[in-house]
Amino acid sequence: MKKFTKIISKAIPLAVENVDTDQIIPARFLKATDKKGFGDNVFRDWRFDKNGAINTDFSLNNPIYTGSILIAGDNFGCGSSREHAAWALVGYGFKVIVSSFFADIFKGNALNNGLLPLQVSPKFLSILMKTVQENPATEIEVDLENQKISIKKLEISEGFDIDPYKKTCLINGYDDIDYLVSKKEMIEAFEAQRL
Amino acid sequence: MGKTLFDKIWDSHVVDAIENGPQVLYIDKHLIHEVTSPQAFNELKERSIPVYRPNQIVATADHNTPTMDQHLPIKDALSRNQLEQLSKNCADNDITLYELGHQYNGIVHVMAPELGITQPGMTMVCGDSHTSTHGAFGAIAFGIGTSQVAQVFASQCLLLTKPKSLRVTVNGTLKKGVLPKDVILYIISKLGTNSGTGYFCEYAGDVFENMSMEGRMTVCNMSIEMGARGGMIAPDETTFEYIKERKFAPQGENFDKKVAYWKTLPSDDDAVFDQEYTFDAADIAPMLTYGTNPGMGIKITETIPIDENPSFKKSLEYMNFEAGASLINQPINYVFIGSCTNSRIEDFRVAADYIKGKQKAKNVTAWLVPGSKQVETQIIEEGLKAIFDEAGFELRQPGCSACLAMNDDKIPKGEYCVSTSNRNFEGRQGQGSRTILASPLVAAATAIEGKIIDITKHLN
Numbered sequence: 001m002k003k004f005t006k007i008i009s010k011a012i013p014l015a016v017e018n019v020d021t022d023q024i025i026p027a028r029f030l031k032a033t034d035k036k037g038f039g040d041n042v043f044r045d046w047r048f049d050k051n052g053a054i055n056t057d058f059s060l061n062n063p064i065y066t067g068s069i070l071i072a073g074d075n076f077g078c079g080s081s082r083e084h085a086a087w088a089l090v091g092y093g094f095k096v097i098v099s100s101f102f103a104d105i106f107k108g109n110a111l112n113n114g115l116l117p118l119q120v121s122p123k124f125l126s127i128l129m130k131t132v133q134e135n136p137a138t139e140i141e142v143d144l145e146n147q148k149i150s151i152k153k154l155e156i157s158e159g160f161d162i163d164p165y166k167k168t169c170l171i172n173g174y175d176d177i178d179y180l181v182s183k184k185e186m187i188e189a190f191e192a193q194r195l
Numbered sequence: 196m197g198k199t200l201f202d203k204i205w206d207s208h209v210v211d212a213i214e215n216g217p218q219v220l221y222i223d224k225h226l227i228h229e230v231t232s233p234q235a236f237n238e239l240k241e242r243s244i245p246v247y248r249p250n251q252i253v254a255t256a257d258h259n260t261p262t263m264d265q266h267l268p269i270k271d272a273l274s275r276n277q278l279e280q281l282s283k284n285c286a287d288n289d290i291t292l293y294e295l296g297h298q299y300n301g302i303v304h305v306m307a308p309e310l311g312i313t314q315p316g317m318t319m320v321c322g323d324s325h326t327s328t329h330g331a332f333g334a335i336a337f338g339i340g341t342s343q344v345a346q347v348f349a350s351q352c353l354l355l356t357k358p359k360s361l362r363v364t365v366n367g368t369l370k371k372g373v374l375p376k377d378v379i380l381y382i383i384s385k386l387g388t389n390s391g392t393g394y395f396c397e398y399a400g401d402v403f404e405n406m407s408m409e410g411r412m413t414v415c416n417m418s419i420e421m422g423a424r425g426g427m428i429a430p431d432e433t434t435f436e437y438i439k440e441r442k443f444a445p446q447g448e449n450f451d452k453k454v455a456y457w458k459t460l461p462s463d464d465d466a467v468f469d470q471e472y473t474f475d476a477a478d479i480a481p482m483l484t485y486g487t488n489p490g491m492g493i494k495i496t497e498t499i500p501i502d503e504n505p506s507f508k509k510s511l512e513y514m515n516f517e518a519g520a521s522l523i524n525q526p527i528n529y530v531f532i533g534s535c536t537n538s539r540i541e542d543f544r545v546a547a548d549y550i551k552g553k554q555k556a557k558n559v560t561a562w563l564v565p566g567s568k569q570v571e572t573q574i575i576e577e578g579l580k581a582i583f584d585e586a587g588f589e590l591r592q593p594g595c596s597a598c599l600a601m602n603d604d605k606i607p608k609g610e611y612c613v614s615t616s617n618r619n620f621e622g623r624q625g626q627g628s629r630t631i632l633a634s635p636l637v638a639a640a641t642a643i644e645g646k647i648i649d650i651t652k653h654l655n
């Protein structure tokens with residue numbers, strides 16, 4: 001996993017609530033046996049119409065919006081446990097998703113792939129969404145160390161929460177497997193005592 | 196202070212806790228399938244980590260499998276490859292696999308309880324959000340992502356923060372024609388799709404106490420649709436009776452010992468939940484969804500609410516429904532009875548009971564997809580297949596099928612499908628398809644009439 005510290009980037013607005021995992025990556029693209037290539041199909045059925053033509057109304061297709069931060073409506077990532085959703089977002093180039101609420105499993109999956117699900121207040125989200133929609137050149141700073149997100153030009157910022165263990169993992173680029181494998185003896189002792 | 200059912204199981208599975216961080220939770224059973232496991236196997240291989248406890252893992256093929264001609268090679272090369280990978284990974288790592296065509300094959304959340312793999316007091320995980328189903332037995336069961344699948348492969352443990360506790364109590368007597376599916380659709384329509392996020396939910400009250408195991412599984416299955424990681428119901432005589440003598444259940448004296456332990460699991464009377472909701476069974480009616488998330492549900496006799504929220508409007512636009520309209524008499528061309536929510540024998544009995552002696556409407560394509568090989572066999576043995584055949588329904592072979600339309604069972608663009616599955620997301624049952632979630636009874640009645648009817652008027 002890549003290390004994550006601070007990001008300064010423009011952002012792409014996606015003003016839709018309850019974005020579910022089937023929209024992030026439709027089920028027909030889940031047949032792969034590796035993690036590659038999902039980025040090409042992220043939001044497939046919103047980015048392209050049924051005939052494969054580009055839907056120019058969709059913000060990801062609008063060349064005025066760029067950057068590695070996605071700003072989404074409330075309750076992002078609900079639905080399936082499929083990590084393919086996180087792989088698709090990471091594969092497309094996102095490093096941060098900002099929303100006022102995230103579904104549990106999605107949040108965990110994102111963190112396990114170095115993608116930061118950043119929860120802000122509904123008020124901050126609406127300011128952020130509006131600012132980016134109106135002025136796509138706006139730069140957003142995400143400072144993981146200090147747990148702060150800022151809209152640079154407006155000099156507005158908000159703090160955000162993150163599990164301290166997960167924060168350490170992101171900053172150092174480790175994952176849970178390393179930790180769990182290091183606990184083998186303790187796990188064996190637990191098993192023995194339960195028999 | 197007393198402990199909840201959830202606390203008792205969770206606390207007895209904590210191996211260690213990180214200061215200011217998550218706990219290391221021991222996992223008793225790990226279920227896997229073809230879609231969410233291959234990348235986890237690759238991860239382990241790349242890091243040269245062996246699978247730690249292969250005998251605590253059970254695999255099945257379900258998401259991507261065809262529901263016709265299962266004895267023939269699979270035509271779609273990508274699907275075939277995914278299933279071959281699963282077989283190879285299981286063989287290489289000594290994992291039991293019930294592959295396509297095996298007498299125990301089926302949807303992971305149907306086959307495991309049926310074989311007695313699911314038991315009270317266990318911690319169970321699967322790379323699938325509807326793992327919450329197994330909570331019906333009084334187990335802690337929840338869906339995980341593929342990175343976590345790899346973690347369980349490597350250590351039989353997960354790093355987790357203990358969720359908060361939620362209890363939903365429903366007391367009273369259900370009206371005629373109100374099935375467990377209606378109970379959970381009703382609860383979600385009242386609480387919304389994210390009310391359970393951060394919580395593990397226990398269902399309590401006489402409605403659940405009087406429910407069969409099949410019904411309890413239907414309810415727990417959809418816990419994730421209100422955002423909860425899992426749902427659970429206290430184990431009782433109904434639970435013990437169901438498990439007894441199943442293939443992997445403890446047998447004889449061992450079973451009695453287990454039962455004695457299982458009886459200690461229900462929440463203590465003085466246990467305190469972080470959040471509680473209570474409903475009255477008499478308020479629940481047969482339900483339908485009208486939108487693109489499972490919280491957008493109404494009683495079959497109600498009209499679609501009026502709401503100015505842009506996401507709400509976008510959803511109605513997708514469904515091509517009008518705010519304020521009724522769904523009664525809405526013509527329907529597709530009906531699907533299946534999925535891990537409603538593909539157990541009881542669901543097909545309910546459908547057959549209604550269908551018997553009637554004919555499917557000409558405009559309707561109706562797929563009946565059993566949850567497992569064992570359910571399929573039972574349908575044939577109990578004579579239900581004959582009823583379905585005579586009425587013009589198509590009984591297919593087991594699998595997830597049109598629930599997520601990864602195989603060929605897709606609902607065409609723009610068509611409505613009254614479906615017993617659990618998700619009505621945009622395109623869930625095929626690109627551009629429109630899903631209306633309902634109980635197997637409402638689905639059966641829709642197939643007979645070719646349109647949605649007020650089922651409450653058709654029950655004698």
Ligand code: SF4
Nearest residue numbers: 325534535595598599
């Ligand atoms: S039946 Fe549907 S919800 Fe259930 S496991 Fe299969 S795809 Fe998932």
